[in-house]
Amino acid sequence: MSTATTTTNPVAALFAWLWFQILTFVHSGWMFVPWVRPHWHLENMADQRDRVVVITGGNSGTGYATASAYYTRGARVLLLCRSAERAATAVADLKRGGVANVLSQMEYSPVDDKHAGTVEYIPCDLGDLHSVHEAARMIAERVDRVDVLFANAGVLGMSGHTKQGYPLQFGTNVLGHQRLISLLLPLLRKPRPRPARVISIASAAHITAPPGGVDYAALDKGATRDALLEYGESKWGNVALAKYVHAHYGPTCEDGVCSVPAPGEIFSIAVHPGIVSTNLFMHFQTAKWLSHTLTWALKLVMSTASIGSLNQIWAAEVADSAARELSGGYVWCFQERGIERADLVGAAGAQAGDKLWTWCEAQAARQE
Numbered sequence: 001m002s003t004a005t006t007t008t009n010p011v012a013a014l015f016a017w018l019w020f021q022i023l024t025f026v027h028s029g030w031m032f033v034p035w036v037r038p039h040w041h042l043e044n045m046a047d048q049r050d051r052v053v054v055i056t057g058g059n060s061g062t063g064y065a066t067a068s069a070y071y072t073r074g075a076r077v078l079l080l081c082r083s084a085e086r087a088a089t090a091v092a093d094l095k096r097g098g099v100a101n102v103l104s105q106m107e108y109s110p111v112d113d114k115h116a117g118t119v120e121y122i123p124c125d126l127g128d129l130h131s132v133h134e135a136a137r138m139i140a141e142r143v144d145r146v147d148v149l150f151a152n153a154g155v156l157g158m159s160g161h162t163k164q165g166y167p168l169q170f171g172t173n174v175l176g177h178q179r180l181i182s183l184l185l186p187l188l189r190k191p192r193p194r195p196a197r198v199i200s201i202a203s204a205a206h207i208t209a210p211p212g213g214v215d216y217a218a219l220d221k222g223a224t225r226d227a228l229l230e231y232g233e234s235k236w237g238n239v240a241l242a243k244y245v246h247a248h249y250g251p252t253c254e255d256g257v258c259s260v261p262a263p264g265e266i267f268s269i270a271v272h273p274g275i276v277s278t279n280l281f282m283h284f285q286t287a288k289w290l291s292h293t294l295t296w297a298l299k300l301v302m303s304t305a306s307i308g309s310l311n312q313i314w315a316a317e318v319a320d321s322a323a324r325e326l327s328g329g330y331v332w333c334f335q336e337r338g339i340e341r342a343d344l345v346g347a348a349g350a351q352a353g354d355k356l357w358t359w360c361e362a363q364a365a366r367q368e
C-alpha cells in the first residue's frame, strides 16, 4: 500500500495526504471507533515453554501485559527495567496473576503453576548506554539465545537529557533500544527452528516527526525542542530501526514472494499498540485528573493494557509464513499491516534505517 504522496499533482497530493491522516486516525485504536477491534486474542497464543522472551519496560503498561501473556504460558521472561523496586512489584504481580484494568489498577486471578514459566529482572536504564551494555552482558550470561525481543519501553512528552546528554525521548526510545538490539544480535541470530523476532513498539504519532524524520543537527547539539515533536521523532525512529533490522537480517522478498529461511534470519516488525491507558501519560496533570474524574470518557477513548499488548504479541506470534511477509512493515490497529509515513516506505525507509543505525553506532563508539 502506498500513501501516494509522491504524486506531482498538488490537488492529488493533498487528497492523498488527507486520506493518510484519516486512515491513521481510524487505525489508532480509539475505543469509540467500533469497527476497529482486535481480531486476535490470547486464546490463540500457543504454549511458550522453551521460549526466551526479553521485554524492555516490562514492569508497566503494555510491557507488563506482554510479560503476563508469556509468563502464564510457560516462557522464560526477562524483564529489563530501570527501577529495581518497580521490577520487584511487577514480578510479584505477575506471579499473583495481576492484570491492569483501564484505570491501571491491578486485578488478580490465580496463575496455573503447571503452565507458568519464569520471570527474571535485569537492570537496564535505556537512558544510559553503559547500563544497556551491562544489561546485554547479563542476558548473554544467562541465556544462549533470545527468541523474541520486545523493544517496548518508552517515555512521552518528557523533557531533559539522558546520562550521555541526548534528548531524553530520543535517547531512551531510540538510542537505548538500538544499542540493545545491536548487542543482542548474536543471541537473536543463533540458529534455531524458528527465526527470532524483534518487535519495535512505535506509534501512530510517528507521523508528527519533523521533516526527514530525525533532526540529527538538533540531536548532535543535545538541543531540546517541542516535547511532542520529539516524541514523534523517536517513534519514527522506532519504525526506522525495525526497517534496518529487516533490511540487514530479515528475509529477502521480491514482488511479495519471500525467500526460504536463511541462517540467522530475524523477523523485524514495528507496531502501534493503540490508544492505551497506561502510566505513559500520568505525568500530565490533565491526564491524571481526567482518569480520576471522567472514567466513562476514558473508557470511550482508551483500551486496557491487555488489549494494547495484543498487536505486539500477535506480531511476535503470527505464523512464520505471515511474519516473513510482515517483516520490515508496520502494524496498526488491529492486527493489520498499516501505512507508515511516506519517508519510511520502500527505498526511502531502507535509507532512513541505514542512516539512523549508522548514527546510533557512532554515538556508541564515542562512549567506548
Ligand SMILES: NC(=O)c1ccc[n+]([C@@H]2O[C@H](COP(=O)([O-])OP(=O)(O)OC[C@H]3O[C@@H](n4cnc5c(N)ncnc54)[C@H](OP(=O)(O)O)[C@@H]3O)[C@@H](O)[C@H]2O)c1
Binding pocket: 056, 057, 058, 059, 060, 061, 062, 063, 080, 081, 082, 083, 086, 124, 125, 126, 127, 128, 152, 153, 154, 155, 156, 172, 201, 202, 203, 204, 272, 273, 274, 275, 276, 277, 278, 279, 280, 281
Ligand atoms: N499508551 C499508548 O497509548 C501508546 C500509544 C502508542 C505507543 N505507545 C508506546 O508503547 C510503549 C509502552 O508504553 P506504555 O503505554 O505501556 O507506557 P508505560 O506504562 O509508561 O510503560 C513504559 C515502560 O517504559 C519504561 N521506561 C521508561 N524509561 C525507561 C528507561 N530509561 N529505561 C528502561 N525503561 C524505561 C517504564 O519504566 P518505569 O516504570 O520505570 O517508568 C515503563 O516500564 C512505549 O514505547 C510507548 O511509546 C503507547
